[in-house]
Amino acid sequence: MRGALNLLLIMLLALNLRPILTSIGPLLEAMRASTGLGYQQAALLTALPVLCMGLVPLTQPWLRRWLSEHGGMLFGLGAIAAACLWRLQVASAWALIVSALLAGIGVALVQGMMPGLVNRWFPQRLAASMGLYSAALMTGGGLAAVLGPHISEYFQRWQVGLGIWAVPALLAMLAWGVLRPRQAPAQASGAARGHWFGNRRAWLLALYFGLINGGYTSMVAWLPAYHLEHGGTAQGGGDLVGLMTVFQVIGALGMPLLLRHLMDRRPGLWLALLVQLCGFSGLLLAPNSAMGLWVGLIGFGLGSCFSLSLTLTLEHVKTPAEAGSLAAFVQGIGFIITGIVPYITGWLRDVSGDFQASWTLLTLTVVAMLLVTARFVPQGYAGAMARPARGAEVQPLS
Structure with missing residues (x-):
């Protein structure tokens, strides 16, 4: 019973980690x-939250001195809800940007704790549990992309399509207040x-996580605009993000299940990256012939990569405390990189006049990650974990 409640809680929390990003594009x-x-x-509406997802986890060793896991979770969810409620009345560009910053801080606090929770609650079923967490996270993003335009059209206000996502956060x-386990997490020290x-x-x-997932933020930010440039509609762009999400969920759940007997994550990552490569190549070479197919392939590859790359990180260390802190570091540096990617791809769109240069950059990134x-x-x-960087030693924190 406790395991089922923990799994339900993981999924409810994860559903709130992407609507602030995916509700924007459509x-x-x-x-x-x-x-x-x-x-x-507009690029800041995606880039700022993702940069928060990077910077906030890096402060975890200091945040833990005055903010408990319970307090941090409530504060994070509260920030997401407050930002969405603010967006119900927002009327200026800068207010939108500040709300994105507030929501990003909230998501960063919650997301930074999630791998540690999964590792602590499901140590014997890590890959499958991480797949379910990733699938729920992506499902939340897909629902926001698909339902946001419908909700806005029904209420005749685009603000409602952004603000409605306060409900799942609340x-x-x-x-969390009712279902969370009451035992306190173990205290960590040193590198842990x-x-x-x-x-x-x-x-x-960290670099691998950031670059291997960089395509997601670019697709969320620019896929609807790309669809509009090719004669589509705002709702059609949202539906494409929804289609990408369906295949992300399939990848996040299916790849760990398919490779559940393998301790080596590389075959799954290679397959996921090759599928992504096919999708981005399709956008480059034949965007109008089968855009849904290319988006689906990219989604499957991105979903698989997110789940497998986090599992790969957690398997590098032995204890839940070490896994949680390493995941915070990897997500911290990684999401800074992931947040910069859509800004670069948006800049390439501005200077080149179309998205071909953006898709080329993402294609080259996938090829590089195949080698890494x-x-x-x-x-x-x-x-590998015992070797410090050149000229550095891993010292315990005072």
């Missing part, structure tokens, strides 16, 4: 017409508290 043109929001400002706050800056493998995992994946040999995890 409503972007209406938002721009109403507020004068420019494309560079429900998650209630569920987050001091991974001097470890080469931790940096490689060879480094992650399971038998070398312990040795």
Whole structure:
């Protein structure tokens, strides 16, 4: 019974981690017409929350001194709900940007704790549980992209399509207060508290996580605009993000299940990256012939990569405390990179006049990650984590 409640709680929390990103794209043109929001400002609506997802987890060793896990979770969910409620009345571009910053801080607090919770609650079913967490996270994003335009059209206000996502955040706050296990998490010390800056493998995992998932933020930010450029509609762009999400969920659930007997994550990551490569190549070479197919392939690859790359990170260390702090570091550095990617792809769109340069950059990134994946040999995890970066030593935090 306790395990089922924990799993339900993980999924309820995860549903709130992407609507603040995916609800933007399908409503972007209406938002721009109403507020004068420019494309560079629009990029901030995606980039700022993702940068928060990077910066906030890096402060975990210090945050834990005054903010408990319970308090941090409530504060994070409350920030998401407050930002969404604010968006119900927002009328200016800068108010939208500040609400994105507030929501990003909330998501960062919740998301930074999630891998540690999964590792602590389901240590014997880590890959499958991480797949369910990833699938729920992506489902929340897909629902926001698909339902947001319908909700806005029904109420005749685009703000409602952004603000309605306060409801699941408030429900998650209630569920966390009622359903969470009452035992306190074990206290960590030294490197287990987050001091991974001097470890080469931790940096490689962080760079890998950031780049391997960089396509997601770019697709969420620019796929609806790309669809409009090719004669589509705002609702059609949202539906494409929804289609991508369906395949993300299939990948996040299906790939760990397909490879559940393998301890080596590289075959799954190689397959996921090759599928992504096919999708981005299709957008480059034949965007009008089968856009749904290319988006589906990209979604499957992205969903698989997110789940497998987090599982790969957690398997590099032995204890839940170490896993939680390493995941915070990897997500911290990784999401900073992931947040920068859509800004770069948006800039490439501005200077080149179309999205082909953006898709080319993402294609080259996938090729590079295919090569980096060879480094992650399971038998070398312990040795890699024991080696500090050149000229650095991993010291315990005082």
